[in-house]
Amino acid sequence: AEDTVAKFEAETGIKVVYDVYDSNEVLEAKLLAGNSGYDVVVPTSSFLQRQVAAGVYMPLDKSKLPNLKNMDPELMEKAEAYDPGNEHSVIYMWGTVGIGYNKAKVAERLGADVPVDSWDLVFNPEFAAKLADCGITMLDSSTDMLQVAAAYLGLDPLTTDPADMEKAADLLMKVRPYIRYFNSSQYISDLANGEICVAVGFSGDVYIAAARAEEAENGIEIAYSLPVEGTQLWFDMMAIPADAPNPDAAHKWINFIMEPQITADITDYVSYANANTASLPLVDEAVRNDPSIFPPADVMAKLFPTVTYGGQLDRVMTRLWTKVRTGQ
Structure with a gap:
């Protein structure tokens, strides 16, 4: 939140340098190179899993984390699949991948009855062609x-079969x-100011875009949908690099974040x-009761976790993704 760092500094006297990165891949490159200088990092669960295996992180000293008692045991158990x-x-936040869209522009091009809660909106070429002029991003x-x-x-979303990934790329x-x-952050401001009308994005980021549009009073109404075909559930995890310069301060930060009010x-x-x-x-209450932020049990059942891919499939996916990004 806007005052989180200031509150921590006031309570502990520890100065915080806060950095952001555009993707897990960028963070991973820094961590694997070593000497990142970071005391606490927040990778997504599937990336964390292989980073743990690579020895990137130090074990947590849980005696310094009394606020672990506040954490949901069921969700922490789900996160054990990665660690x-x-x-x-420790889980920082969690969310989903879904569709952020400009309600007026989508209705204008596809009609009021178009299924905005389906991946059809972006993966059906007929729909995508009609939305291209107002801007689709991924x-x-x-x-x-x-x-x-x-x-x-309709393929297994947890597949590690290269043939399945070829079909997805096709x-x-x-x-x-x-x-x-293709960008993992630019769509926030572009949705908010009407530069684009549909984005495949992260749940909270789309809500940030909606809030910015509302604050700007620009008449743009942004909504977020969870596709009925199912989508990805991910955890962002707080962890301490093995070579962290200030591990004691890092534990204090993680424990502070787990304070209920924080x-x-x-x-x-x-x-x-x-x-x-x-x-x-x-x-x-409006946030707590929003089913797109805290999905009900029947929707949760359709969410699937991120997958950690091995070296060979990583190379396949890099090749396929380069093809998709360049369009060649």
Whole structure:
């Protein structure tokens, strides 16, 4: 939230340098190179899994994290799939990949009855062609886009079969002529100011775009949908690099973030769900009761986790993604 860092600094006297990165791939390159200088990093769960295996992180000293008692045991158990025993990480926030869209522009081009809660909106060439003039964007991430494309095709979204990924890439190539750009953050401001009308994006980022449009009073109404075919559920995890310069301060930061009010403030500000049970009564009621942020059980059942791919498939996906991005 806007005051999270200031509150931590006031409480601890520790100066915080806050940095952001555009994608997990960028963070991973820094971590694997070593000497990143970071004390706490926040990778997505599937990236964390292979980074743990590579020895990138130090085990957490849980005696310094009394606020672990606030965390939802069921969600923490789900996160154990990426980090056995939650030895190296704690859930920061979690969310989904879905569709952010400009309600008026989409209705204008496709009619009021178009199914905005379907991947058809972006993967059906007939729809994509009609939306191209107002702007469609997708995440610049092979792991996100190829997985949801596979799900749309009725393939196992957890597939590690290169042939399935080829089919997912072929689907993306069919709509590639109608995609304005691939980027994992630019769509926030572009949705808010009307530069684009549809974005495959992260749940909280789309809500940030909607809030910016509302604040600007520009008449743009942005909505977020979870496709009925199912979509990706991911966890962003807090972890401490093995070579962190200030591991004690890092533990203090992680414990501070798990304070119920601090977590609630962050969820209210960024519109991402959290795994902090004690914070939920403190979260704004409109956010807490929004089914696109905190999905009900029947929708949760259709969400699938991110996948950690091995070296050989990584190379296949890099090749396919280069093809999709360049359109060649």
